[in-house]
Every structure is written in C-alpha cells, then in structure tokens.
Amino acid sequence: MSHRSAALVSVALVTLLGVALSGCASTVSLEAAPEANTPECADVTVRMPDTVDGQERRWTDAQATGAWGDPAAVILTCGLEAPGPSTLRCITIGGVDWLVDESEAPRFRLTTYGRTPAVELFVDNEVVSPNNVLSDLSGAVGQLPKDRECIAPESADPEAQG
Template structure:
C-alpha cells in the first residue's frame, strides 16, 4: 500500500470512528432537585427505548431521559409539583400536563397533580407532542395522582 493510500485509510478510519462516537454521545443534562426520590427511579426504569420513533440516548444526570439525535425529547423527574395554574392543561395517556408553548415550536410540559413532577421538553418540528406524551405517560403514570386538571369553565364562580 502506498504511503498516500495508507494516510487516506487512516483518515477515513478516524472519520468513521468519530462519526460512530458522535452518534452514541451522552446528552448533558442537569438533575432536578428531587432526582433522588425513589418515585423517580420507578419512572426511570419504565422509560421507553423510543419516543415517537426517536431512539433513547444516554444522559449524564440522575432521573433523566433523552431521545433523538439531535435530542428532540428531554425528560427530567424530581421537580416540585406545580400549583394551580392558568396554563393550558391537557390529558394524554391518563396523565395531566401543563403546556408551556412560549418557545414554540418547542414545548415544555410539566406533569400536573403528581408527586414528584416530571418535566418534558420536546421539539415539535421533530416529534409529535401527543405521540411523545403518549409514549412517556406510561412511565409517568406510575406516580401517584394527587389532583387533576380542571376546566376553568366548569369551576363555579
């Protein structure tokens, strides 16, 4: 093998190795204050291998999950449960979620009426919010329910 072909082979091998490493990189996240709550461990062990078609990736923080490359769905367990809110609340897969769409097409959704709370950040340009929440609600649904969302029109004045 000529010297130039050998050099080309080494470069191609390095590029291939780098490419493979990049595909399996760990997603850097911050754990929530209550990430060590045993209930978060119950959620974490039930997290799916895929969310709305996006494969799960490793994270570097306790009680977290990430899916997609680039990460399109990020989950953090161990947040303080939110109190009453005027934010839109939806129910998907039996779990109530407060919807923060102020950064659309990216959404932050926080479980409502469950302790500890779970927060999900998702990119609506890559995943379907309903599909992603349906996949995640199976895991989040193990958290005990303390209250449910109410429709403002049904609350007496």
C-alpha cells in the first residue's frame, strides 16, 4: 500500500470514528432563557450532575441549559422569570419547591417556585421518575437564592416523610 493510500485510509477511519462518536453524543439544540447569563445560573450549571435518574448528560448549545438521555428525557433551562402565586400543585424535594404542570402528560413541566431566577424542567415521565430527577438536581438548583416558598407544599422527599 502506498503512503498516499495509507493516508487516505487513515483519514477515512478518523472521519468514520468521528461520525460514530458524534452520533452517540449529539448536541441538544435549545434556546437560552432571558436571564441565562446571571451568576446564579452559572452556579447551577457548574453543579449539574453527569447523570439524572440513570440518564447520561448531553451537550447543549445554549447557555444555562442541560439535557439528559438520548433522546432527551430531561431538559433544564435556568434564567426564567420567577413565577408568581399559582394554583398548580407544589411539591418540595431536596429543599426546593417546584410547581408541577401535568397538562402535557406524560411530559411534565416543573418550575422552581420562590427562587430567582427560575429553573424550568421538562421531564418525560415514561422514561424517568420526576421525583428522582428533582432529587438528583436539588443540589444544583438549591444554589439559587430563595425568596419565598409554597404554602403547604406536598413533600415528595422520602427522607422528609420519615
């Protein structure tokens, strides 16, 4: 085999390997929230875990976002306006209050309550347990400043139920 042929084979193998690896870890395309560039969201971002309820973290292309699973079963966005009082069910997991919107079940929209800026999660309830996801993310999201809390929230935290 000539040097030129060997070089072409090497380039082809490297290209195929790159395509194969990128296919396994494709970037999730998301939009950054209006306040994604705050220091508070940076604190959340650097603390996001590598796995959430057994789903591996994937790269995203927007600031202060996260995604887990392939296809993404959990999507996190930090930097939203904090919600006001709501009639949505409120749960507390890991010291963080969450408003639960099940209107698009089996995909749930979970939004922090009483934290500024707010974090929003989209969770596919057919793939992951929302309670496990919230528990896994509570360390990162709990970094956000707390300025209020839900009135009589449901505790979905197994440790708090004693």
